[in-house]
Amino acid sequence: MPQEQTTGGAARALSGIAATALRPATGMLSLGLRAAEDTALWTFDQLLASRIADEVVERLLESGQLERLADQVVDSPAIERVVARVMESRLVDETVARLLESDELWVMVDQIASSPAVTDAIGRQSIGFADQVAGEVRARSARADERVERIARRLLRRRQRLGTETP
């Protein structure tokens, strides 16, 4: 027992000495790391502030790499599986149910429905439809005009109008 106590005491003493000896070294190391971190951040800030960042983004967009990457991500089976799993989960059903129950949604729907942009669009569509119907009725009645005139002129043995004679 006394021997074990002696060994333990020596180990503690050694670790204390080692810690004391290494303290300046770890301090220096952490200082260095912080300086490196600051330098990296400063460099990154400078890069962002310079034209390089803009040009890099521009070139990236022009090269089409981002689009290809997005295509790959969208087309990947893994993403499909994740999306399918999310859609099949109860989370979506519950979210939709809560959304439908909320009064705010219907207030928003009412506001959108009564907004000038939507009412104008509906009005334009109605006018467009009425115009379309009127145009079609007019076209048909014009054809009927020609037909009735042709018959009447034939019955009364009158010459046909130029351009409307049957071949």
Add this chain to the structure above:
Amino acid sequence: MTVVADVGVVETTVIVDAEVVEELEYVGFVTRVIAFAIDAALIDGVALLVGVVVALIFSILPDSHAAQAVVIAAGGAAFVLWWVGYFVTFWTTTGQTPGSRAMRIRVVRADDGDLHLRHAVVRLAGLLISLPLLWGFVPILLDDRRRGVFDRLAGTFVVATDQ
């Protein structure tokens, strides 16, 4: 200004000082009858509505044959006024009645002038005498510029329009 029409063509070119202004498409029998039917339906619909309202009001008043006769006479006069006013007002203002508007046709004068009250009244009178068996409409089928009796009387044409 001259209105030039080749014999046998439906479309005619109106020429002002040797400059081509627009091409006119004369409107035929069927289209005009449809437009007139729409107008007649509107006129009769409104008259019917007013008649029903007036009849309901008088139904709660004490019955009197003299009053009834007066109301019927006044109603008849109002109907004639409404009928005349409808056509005359629309022809002299826009050249289009609601029926004409629906069928995209317009009444214009042969000399391209405005349609005045006298033209409208003459045209309406011509239209009235043309109604029995639609005899006044028959020349529309045979005339190269598709004019009815009432058009010839008032010096008007009916042409197609964009609106």
